Amino acid sequence: MDARATPAKLIKGATGDWEVVVGLEVHAQVTSKAKLFSGASTAFGAAPNANVSLVDAAMPGMLPVINEECVKQAIRTGLGLKAKINLRSVFDRKNYFYPDLPQGYQISQFKSPIVGEGEVVLDMPEGGQVTVGIERVHLEQDAGKSVHDQHPTMSFVDLNRSGVALMEIVSKPDIRSADEAKAYVSKLRSILRYLGTCDGDMEKGSLRADVNVSVRRPGTPLGTRCEIKNVNSIRFIGQAIEHEARRQIEVLEDGGSIVQETRLFDPNRGETRSMRSKEEAHDYRYFPDPDLLPLEFDQAYVDALATDLPELPDEKKARFMGDHGLSAYDADVLVAELQTAAFFEQVAQGRDAKAAANWVINDLTGRLNKEGRQIEESPVSPAQLGAILDLIGEGAISGKIAKDLFEIVWTEGGDPRAIVESRGMAQVSDLGTIEAIVDGIVAANADKAEQAKEKPAMIGWFVGQVMKASGGKANPQAVNDLLKRKLGL
Amino acid sequence: MSDLTSLTLAEARDRLRAKDVSATELTDAHLAAIAQARSLNAFVLETPDEARAMAKAADARIAAGAALPLDGIPLGIKDLFATRGVRTTACSHILDNFVPTYESTVTAQLWRDGAVMLGKLNNDEFAMGSSNETSYFGPVASPWRREGSNAPLVPGGSSGGSASAVAARLCLGATATDTGGSIRQPAAFTGTVGIKPTYGRCSRWGTVAFASSLDQAGPIARTVRDTAILLRSMSGHDPKDTTSADLPVPDFEAAVGKSVKGMRIGIPKEYRIDGMADEIEGLWAQGRAWLEAAGAEIVEVSLPHTKYALPAYYIVAPAEASSNLARYDGVRYGLRVPGGDITAMYEKTRAEGFGKEVRRRIMIGAYVLSAGYYDAYYLRAQKVRTLIKRDFETCFDAGVDAILTPATPSAAFGIGEKGGDDPVEMYLNDIFTVTVNMAGLPGIAVPAGLSSEGLPLGLQLIGRPFDEETLFSLGEVIEQAAGRMKLPEPWWADE
Numbered sequence: 001m002d003a004r005a006t007p008a009k010l011i012k013g014a015t016g017d018w019e020v021v022v023g024l025e026v027h028a029q030v031t032s033k034a035k036l037f038s039g040a041s042t043a044f045g046a047a048p049n050a051n052v053s054l055v056d057a058a059m060p061g062m063l064p065v066i067n068e069e070c071v072k073q074a075i076r077t078g079l080g081l082k083a084k085i086n087l088r089s090v091f092d093r094k095n096y097f098y099p100d101l102p103q104g105y106q107i108s109q110f111k112s113p114i115v116g117e118g119e120v121v122l123d124m125p126e127g128g129q130v131t132v133g134i135e136r137v138h139l140e141q142d143a144g145k146s147v148h149d150q151h152p153t154m155s156f157v158d159l160n161r162s163g164v165a166l167m168e169i170v171s172k173p174d175i176r177s178a179d180e181a182k183a184y185v186s187k188l189r190s191i192l193r194y195l196g197t198c199d200g201d202m203e204k205g206s207l208r209a210d211v212n213v214s215v216r217r218p219g220t221p222l223g224t225r226c227e228i229k230n231v232n233s234i235r236f237i238g239q240a241i242e243h244e245a246r247r248q249i250e251v252l253e254d255g256g257s258i259v260q261e262t263r264l265f266d267p268n269r270g271e272t273r274s275m276r277s278k279e280e281a282h283d284y285r286y287f288p289d290p291d292l293l294p295l296e297f298d299q300a301y302v303d304a305l306a307t308d309l310p311e312l313p314d315e316k317k318a319r320f321m322g323d324h325g326l327s328a329y330d331a332d333v334l335v336a337e338l339q340t341a342a343f344f345e346q347v348a349q350g351r352d353a354k355a356a357a358n359w360v361i362n363d364l365t366g367r368l369n370k371e372g373r374q375i376e377e378s379p380v381s382p383a384q385l386g387a388i389l390d391l392i393g394e395g396a397i398s399g400k401i402a403k404d405l406f407e408i409v410w411t412e413g414g415d416p417r418a419i420v421e422s423r424g425m426a427q428v429s430d431l432g433t434i435e436a437i438v439d440g441i442v443a444a445n446a447d448k449a450e451q452a453k454e455k456p457a458m459i460g461w462f463v464g465q466v467m468k469a470s471g472g473k474a475n476p477q478a479v480n481d482l483l484k485r486k487l488g489l
Numbered sequence: 490m491s492d493l494t495s496l497t498l499a500e501a502r503d504r505l506r507a508k509d510v511s512a513t514e515l516t517d518a519h520l521a522a523i524a525q526a527r528s529l530n531a532f533v534l535e536t537p538d539e540a541r542a543m544a545k546a547a548d549a550r551i552a553a554g555a556a557l558p559l560d561g562i563p564l565g566i567k568d569l570f571a572t573r574g575v576r577t578t579a580c581s582h583i584l585d586n587f588v589p590t591y592e593s594t595v596t597a598q599l600w601r602d603g604a605v606m607l608g609k610l611n612n613d614e615f616a617m618g619s620s621n622e623t624s625y626f627g628p629v630a631s632p633w634r635r636e637g638s639n640a641p642l643v644p645g646g647s648s649g650g651s652a653s654a655v656a657a658r659l660c661l662g663a664t665a666t667d668t669g670g671s672i673r674q675p676a677a678f679t680g681t682v683g684i685k686p687t688y689g690r691c692s693r694w695g696t697v698a699f700a701s702s703l704d705q706a707g708p709i710a711r712t713v714r715d716t717a718i719l720l721r722s723m724s725g726h727d728p729k730d731t732t733s734a735d736l737p738v739p740d741f742e743a744a745v746g747k748s749v750k751g752m753r754i755g756i757p758k759e760y761r762i763d764g765m766a767d768e769i770e771g772l773w774a775q776g777r778a779w780l781e782a783a784g785a786e787i788v789e790v791s792l793p794h795t796k797y798a799l800p801a802y803y804i805v806a807p808a809e810a811s812s813n814l815a816r817y818d819g820v821r822y823g824l825r826v827p828g829g830d831i832t833a834m835y836e837k838t839r840a841e842g843f844g845k846e847v848r849r850r851i852m853i854g855a856y857v858l859s860a861g862y863y864d865a866y867y868l869r870a871q872k873v874r875t876l877i878k879r880d881f882e883t884c885f886d887a888g889v890d891a892i893l894t895p896a897t898p899s900a901a902f903g904i905g906e907k908g909g910d911d912p913v914e915m916y917l918n919d920i921f922t923v924t925v926n927m928a929g930l931p932g933i934a935v936p937a938g939l940s941s942e943g944l945p946l947g948l949q950l951i952g953r954p955f956d957e958e959t960l961f962s963l964g965e966v967i968e969q970a971a972g973r974m975k976l977p978e979p980w981w982a983d984e
Binding site for chain 2: 291
């Protein structure tokens, strides 16, 4: 592990270099129509307390019944993380009082989680791979929501989220920088979205992380960690780690020591602050939930789920590089989102894959980002973009015209080929037509033609004029060749 | 008090079917008896309107020749069972005026089979107690009194209201629950029959939880046959309770009267406790003799971990209770005592809402589960539990069909007599019954005789998992041999 303490990742302090050590507990909401132990809906955005069953409200005598779909989703997730699936796991009660926790305990998995050790491999932008170990994945209930700003003295409680299934995905402390942490969460999110086990929507709280941060001198044992609770964006995770590492280094360099505690990240101030210390920590009095039998299934059950697993980002990336000859960078960008990868594959089907990749990564993604749209909402379909690529390939339009055509298709829609025809956008390759234009320009600028003989670079000006006169449709290669001949270069 | 209230459940069923008596008449007779017996404090809520409506519907079905298995049978319901639209409090202040919008599975099945609800029965608060003295509604008096004494006696607990009401002929049968002996001990104290079926036989859905891994519903009635009839309706797999067993429900009544010839009955030597009263010892010997006379074979068996059962029970049960009762926090339903902040509200609500015994058990439970103590207490208690279970398995594997023990170490005691300074004195009541809950086995208490003071004493039979039928067969042998218990004259009835 210490071999990884490369100088580039170290943080310079006043008294020397420090290494930051990070482990993440990611809470991912399981994609499922019903809650973990009740039939109530998990739909987002319902009126407060609309999706609450008797079980979710912890009415007397109510009992939890496991939702099998959530179990399958957890197993799929484990398989996607190349992790050990535990055929027997146990639900425990984590006891604490809070108004948005109706039972007075959260049903979770403490000693025997459903998923054991696995790993996530990160391809870092600067090159090289980082493997982050997965410690475990367990299923647990989400709590409800306390609302403190609706009444001068009272708090309101919304139990819609109460009992919704979460997967807590716990990494090993294998992360050594804010960038690695961000790459890890991005990759994890991508895997979950590919699997369809979590929508990864951080704005809706579907994915959030508790970040454990400690610092140490390279090669020394782990330092005391602080846990930053409930960070809900990848950017904030990076900021929280940067700030927290700096804070800890300052404390240590001033001769102080780190107190193990829970901290909160304030995105407005970009800093973390203490929430509660270890002494104030709850004693959760975990014990096996006697309302639920141990969760047991056989290997055949797991194998059947494994058979139906989709292609995951790593495999897709390898295929894009192998079959389509894409660079690692392009492949990485394309596979991050399943829909982008699918879009690319449709465009690339039977076409120049590199050109398809360039168009999807640069033109399409750029345009989508400009309008804040997702690729599913792209006004230009894969078929339309494919047609534009075909027109370029046939030499029917120039690259420059293609950009204009893309813009027309984006705003107005329609068949690109028909647009090119109806608007006369086709490239002119007929040498006779081009020659007539070239002759006209050269004759009208005899002085410049003379100068060009001395200064061949001036051909650029002539090319520009010819292109302008042709409305951008003249084949640039033909224009160049003709001009060279006519100007005697 | 009338002839109608003195019928057994089976007799009433037959007379209803024969249209000899109507469900309405039967119900009215019981409602009248309840109204005259308020001094017993067995009912915490009477539901005469519901009862009459249900009886009327039963009469209509009987008239149409479409009688259901329990049509027109008036029952009392322990206040632990949620009843839709009818106040359910577990006899705790913290559930003041709680009216469920749902019906427990057990009671729903009784209504499905045509039974009539007379009202809700008193019990120890959250079923925590062995004398029905912890109820927020006050203690229940047993219809029994010592010979020559008017001192009120406890009916046992926690199903004290159920046992008292059945013994006083206020209902033909009652639902009850048993976590450590709460069906069998009150049955033994009141000369009634009570069976705690195998864990998982009855659904726990809609029954206020005390200790989830131990709680089981069961009936109390005046004969073995009556409990068999009731248990059939109460039992069955419920998808809403993961711990309920997906097994067919046998016709338990068919087991009543079956020969017990050749059955092997184990007598566990560890149940012969120090200082056991001679009359309990005598009763036990009598039970052995009766079963032997009926053709059963008596064998001495050993259940070596018996002595650890009670201490282990008083770790496991409070641990689960401390967590199960966390939901009573004043936030969503029941009692709320306002406080300056959320913590103050919790503390005031729970301090005022829970009685002393419940608070004690919550504190014991929280303690044994807390960091640093979990392994020493809870984990060890669970290991003991496994050993107790294994003791029984070894016994049954050796060919024993059932085990005979006394039901209680003594006859009923006076209200206010026990446990005042030392809660353990009260806990010792469960010494013969808790092992059965710890092992998840079925156990039946059958009246077998009277104490020197003229109070009922019961014997307990413990069976293999899901073999309640053997208990009904053996129980009836004891019942027949002992003779039907002559129930006390209604001294409590208002003139």
